[in-house]
Amino acid sequence: MSSLTHFRDNSHHIIHGDVLQSLSQVQDESIDLIFADPPYNIGKDFDGLVENWDEEEFLSWCYEWIDECYRVLKPNGTFYLMNSTENMPFLDIWCRKNFFIRSRIVWSYDSSGVQAKKFYGSMYEPILMLVKDKNNYTFNANDILIEAKTGAKRGLIDYRKNPPQPYNTLKVPGNVWEFSRVRFKMEEYENHPTQKPEALLERIIRASSNEGDTVLDPFSGSFTTCAVAKRLGRKSIGIEVNQEYVKMGIRRLELPSHYGEDELIKDKKRKTTNSSKKSRMQLDVENGESCII
Template structure:
C-alpha cells in the first residue's frame, strides 16, 4: 500500500478493504460514493471482475460496505451503485444500518449490440442513504433542473386560491438521464465503466459542502475526486490497479510524470466519416457539466 497527498486530496494505491479498515478513522467522512466491481466479467487492468460464486462476491462486498458505514459521519451520506442483479442484496443489507432516502435509476442511451431475446439493460441503480434521516446534507437549490410543466408548457395551477404558474425549476426526481462517457468526449479515459462527470457533480453538489471530505473506495478513472476538487471539496480515493492510479495522479494532482513515465490523457480522434467516406469535423464538448452535447 502506498499513499499520495496533495492540497487536501489523498490517493491510496492498494486494496480497498485493507485501506478502509486500517487507514481511515471512524466517523470521519462526509460523503461516500461507491461504484464497485459488479461481478459481471469485465477486465480492469490486471483484475478480472468475476468471482467464483455470487455468495463470494456478496460476502466480499459486505466487508467494504461495513467499513464505509463505520467511517461515515453521523450526519453523512452514502451513494451506492451496483448491478441490477446484485442490488437486492445491497438494498436489504444497507437497511440494517442506514436509511435509504431514494432509489435512483441512472438511465442512458443505448450503444453496441443489444439483447435480442430479452429486454436489454439501459440503466444502473443507485441507493441514496444517510445515517440519520433527521440530520444530513441536501442542497436542493444547487441541483435544480428545468421543470417542463412551468418553463415550457407554462401551465397554471388553478387549485390554489390565487391561480399561480407552475415553477420553472424543480429538484430532480429519482430517474436521471446522463449520457455514458464515449470515446470522443473530453472527459474520456481508458476504462470500461467510467462514470460521467455530470452524474458525480449532481451527487456532490446535493450531498456535500465546501471543504467536505468525500471518499471513493473504487476510484477507477477518479471522476469523483476530479469533480470534487473542482467544487472545492477534499477527497480520499482508493485504487488497486496501477494503470488507473496513474489516471488519478494526472487528473487529480496534475502530475505529468510518474516513475519516469509521462502521464498523458488518451489521444482522441475527433474525425468522423459519413456514409460516403467524407470526413466530418465535429466538436465534442460538455457545456454545463450537467450535460454532454455534440455540435457539428
C-alpha cells in the first residue's frame, strides 16, 4: 500500500497501511507502551493475506520494525513482543542489542483438539517484556495482583517474619500466564485468526501504563489492544494493513469514518474454517505425520 489512511478522534488513532510506513509517521520517544503481535510466518491466512516469507527475509523485516519501535518508545516506556516459539530465539537475541529484557513470559492455554503425534505440540506462545532503562519504567504491581494459591489459601503462618503472620493472599503474577484463547461463543470474539484475549491485554496495559498514556499496537488485527486501552482510560494508536480488520477497529473504538453502518456490523464467523489450518494439516500428511491442530 503506497498511501496511508487515518481514522481518529482526540484519543484514538487508526492508521490503515504498511507497518514501516506507518511507524515512520510516529514521533520519536512519544509512546508509553507498545504491544506487538506480528505475523508468525507459519502459514496463517489473514483474509487473503497469507504468511509465506523466506525465513531470512521475514526476520530482516522483523528487525526493521523492532528498531522503529525502539525509536518511538519513550525512555521509560515498555515494549511487549509476541511471536512463535520458532522465531522468538532470533528476535530475543536481536532485541538485546538495544533493550533490556525484564521478563520472558509464557502465555499458556488450553487445547480444543488432538496435538501432534510425533512431537510435543505447542501449547504456549512466548512474550518478551522489553524496556530501554532497566531502572526506570512503569510497573503497577498493585493493579495486577492475583490470588496466592499456596500458604495463604491453606491458612499457613510465615514464621520467617517477626512477629509471625499469615502468608499474603495476593501476589504479583509470575511469568507463566494462563488465559483461555478466544472462542466463538465468547462476547469478545472477532473474525480474526489470531485474536488475543482481552484479559491478557488488560494485564499488560494495567501493569505497564497509566491513565492518559499512549499505547501503540503496530499489528492491531482485531484491535483488542486499542479497545482495552480505551476501556482503561489510555490513548491508543493502532496500525493495520488489512481493510477488514481496520473496520473492526473503527467499530470497537467508535471512530468517525466513511464506512456505512452495514459495513461495520459485527458478523461472527467461526475460525475453524480458516484455510491455513487445512494447508498445515495437509503439509503434515505429506510429511508422513498425523496431526490435528
